[in-house]
Amino acid sequence: MKVLAINGSPHEKGCTYEALQIVSNELKTCAIDCDIVHIGTDPIRGCIACMACAKMAPGTQKCAFDDDIVNALIERSRTVDGLILGTPVHFSGIAGSMKCVLDRFFYAGSKDRIGYLPAGAVVSVRRTGGSTTLDQLLHYLTYSNMPIASSRYWTVVHGSAPEDVSKDLEGVQTLRHMAKNLAWLINSLKDYKEYMPEMEPRISTNFIR
Numbered sequence: 001m002k003v004l005a006i007n008g009s010p011h012e013k014g015c016t017y018e019a020l021q022i023v024s025n026e027l028k029t030c031a032i033d034c035d036i037v038h039i040g041t042d043p044i045r046g047c048i049a050c051m052a053c054a055k056m057a058p059g060t061q062k063c064a065f066d067d068d069i070v071n072a073l074i075e076r077s078r079t080v081d082g083l084i085l086g087t088p089v090h091f092s093g094i095a096g097s098m099k100c101v102l103d104r105f106f107y108a109g110s111k112d113r114i115g116y117l118p119a120g121a122v123v124s125v126r127r128t129g130g131s132t133t134l135d136q137l138l139h140y141l142t143y144s145n146m147p148i149a150s151s152r153y154w155t156v157v158h159g160s161a162p163e164d165v166s167k168d169l170e171g172v173q174t175l176r177h178m179a180k181n182l183a184w185l186i187n188s189l190k191d192y193k194e195y196m197p198e199m200e201p202r203i204s205t206n207f208i209r
Helices: 015-029 071-076 095-111 130-143 167-186
Strands: 004-005 033-039 082-090 119-125 156-158
Touching: 004 015, 004 071, 004 095, 015 033, 015 082, 015 119, 015 156, 015 167, 033 071, 071 095, 082 095, 082 130, 082 167, 095 130, 095 167, 119 130, 119 167, 130 156
Parallel strands: 004 033, 004 082, 082 119, 119 156
Antiparallel strands: none
8 A cells, every 4th residue: 555745845855854754654664655756846837727627537637737746646646545745834834836736736636536535734844833834734635525644733843954853752753643543544444435425516606696
């Protein structure tokens, strides 16, 4: 079994990577592999609400923009058993490029394979803004029918340099707990497709009478 971890930091091997590596190491003790994929520093387009992805047949849905990492992530999500989102805190929120990735990844991908994957979220922060950023990440997961691996505390670690992360003992333990819970969810839901509920057609309202 395998988990896809998305590193949304501009720094490939920074604090967010260290946090995801802690989760990855714990998953390996549960016989689950983890691929940490860095979104890179090349320009990433934001969603323009063109709705092209919504018109594609199930199993083929992708973003209309095909010149950055988003469609590659959607394709990889079709072959994994779990998902982890990781980001640093920028102005008490998700890093800009990661926001662009997630808007398109979840809108184009959640209608196909991403929905119902067990998932977790990790935030690295120097000082404050961790809980608001974690909340933003969790919004994507709760939008997409995804079982969420929680922990005994919020999955946020502190540090201004990669070597600082391991010094946040409570934060590191919280991440390990989340990894154990994610492994438990994945193993418990191995046959989830057989028991997936039949979803009603979406009702969309705009509250204008």
